[in-house]
Amino acid sequence: MTVLELRNVTWGPKRAPVILHDISFALAEGEVLAICGANGAGKSSLLRLLYRHQAPLSGSVVIEGRDLWQTPAREAARVVAAVLQEQPTDFALTTREIVSLGRLPHRQGMGPGTRDKAITDAAMVRMDLGHLADRRFGTLSGGERQRVMVARALAQEPRILVLDEPTNHLDIRHQLELLRLLRGLGLAVVCTLHDLTLAAEFADRVLILDQGRVVANATPDEALTETTIARAFQVIPRIDRTGAAPRFSFQLDH
Numbered sequence: 001m002t003v004l005e006l007r008n009v010t011w012g013p014k015r016a017p018v019i020l021h022d023i024s025f026a027l028a029e030g031e032v033l034a035i036c037g038a039n040g041a042g043k044s045s046l047l048r049l050l051y052r053h054q055a056p057l058s059g060s061v062v063i064e065g066r067d068l069w070q071t072p073a074r075e076a077a078r079v080v081a082a083v084l085q086e087q088p089t090d091f092a093l094t095t096r097e098i099v100s101l102g103r104l105p106h107r108q109g110m111g112p113g114t115r116d117k118a119i120t121d122a123a124m125v126r127m128d129l130g131h132l133a134d135r136r137f138g139t140l141s142g143g144e145r146q147r148v149m150v151a152r153a154l155a156q157e158p159r160i161l162v163l164d165e166p167t168n169h170l171d172i173r174h175q176l177e178l179l180r181l182l183r184g185l186g187l188a189v190v191c192t193l194h195d196l197t198l199a200a201e202f203a204d205r206v207l208i209l210d211q212g213r214v215v216a217n218a219t220p221d222e223a224l225t226e227t228t229i230a231r232a233f234q235v236i237p238r239i240d241r242t243g244a245a246p247r248f249s250f251q252l253d254h
Contacts, residue, residue: 001029004050004160004186009059011049018057020212022176029159032182032189034203034220036196040232041209043164043192044085047126050162050190051082063160077105077174081158083149085165091138095148096123098137104153120155127151128179142169150178163191167198200224208232220246 004027012018032074061068094207103116108242127147146169167175180204193199206223208216216223235250
């Protein structure tokens with residue numbers, strides 16, 4: 001079942017050059033899409049279209065058959081959750097309080113109900129945050145903060161999860177654990193990744209952007225080729241496909 005579709009989407013800031021050009025793709029329930037590209041290729045701009053931060057200049061973002069910008073913000077927040085690189089500035093909140101913010105689109109009445117508390121606790125357990133429940137967010141490490149933000153998104157109970165460089169600040173083990181978790185959620189997942197090896201291993205499809213245009217949207221083996229990588233990143237790639245997953249190395253092209 002298709003839960004997310006972009007149809008010929010173009011976007012750019014007001015009175016400035018267009019950044020994204022004619023972007024189209026569809027994402028099914030349970031599918032993981034990795035978006036890759038060089039700095040400035042438009043990856044974060046594309047994600048902002050998906051979680052209703054900015055509206056396209058043309059084309060449409062369709063969530064479960066309905067135009068995202070024809071959907072009330074609260075209703076959209078029940079379907080799409082985002083984990084961004086920018087983290088909360090209110091460092092006085094505890095881990096539990098930040099994770100519980102994910103329940104806001106669902107709350108009935110003034111405060112969290114029994115079900116909200118149970119879902120918050122479950123999200124914290126899933127991200128191994130129980131021992132940090134009462135710690136102030138500002139005292140956590142970068143990796144711990146990242147896991148808190150993922151737990152908040154899980155508490156939102158979305159159908160679509162959007163993540164901007166989710167492995168930043170995480171050590172190798174927690175990177176692998178997080179990506180395995182994302183694969184097992186049964187949600188439509190869209191994430192930007194710098195690490196092409198992780199993208200090849202964990203994504204069902206890889207979408208590569210070059211200067212705001214899609215140059216590949218296919219399975220990892222089909223998308224992550226020497227030709228496409230050279231075009232998108234301006235490097236000379238070497239791909240070792242002898243193992244269970246491909247490994248990438250790079251040289252400058254001049």
